[in-house]
Amino acid sequence: MSNIEKRPVYNYLLELAAYMASSARGCLEEPPSYGTFRLIDALGKVLKIQDYLPEAEKDQFLEKVREDIERNKFLKSTNHEAFEKFLDDLILELVKEAKKRCI
Numbered sequence: 001m002s003n004i005e006k007r008p009v010y011n012y013l014l015e016l017a018a019y020m021a022s023s024a025r026g027c028l029e030e031p032p033s034y035g036t037f038r039l040i041d042a043l044g045k046v047l048k049i050q051d052y053l054p055e056a057e058k059d060q061f062l063e064k065v066r067e068d069i070e071r072n073k074f075l076k077s078t079n080h081e082a083f084e085k086f087l088d089d090l091i092l093e094l095v096k097e098a099k100k101r102c103i
Contacts, residue, residue, distance in 0.1 A: 036083075040076075041069075
């Protein structure tokens with residue numbers, strides 16, 4: 001059993017809540033563009049919740065989305081156009097998958 005699986009999901013949720021609350025506070029005084037990074041980073045953290053539910057089957061689509069987020073989230077600071085395209089493509093992928101699942 002990995003270290004992640006040993007840590008209860010509610011501890012991870014507390015960590016996520018603290019991250020999101022401090023991010024919200026930071027958005028009050030930080031440049032507006034930081035909010036975009038914080039939101040996509042938070043989405044990656046939300047999708048990581050399935051790592052804490054070893055009894056549940058992992059959703060491969062959502063795992064791929066999380067990996068894509070981890071790989072591309074820092075484009076915000078290095079290549080704005082590529083980051084914008086990443087977000088547009090991600091939204092399209094999510095909408096297509098939601099339609100496929102009839103959500």
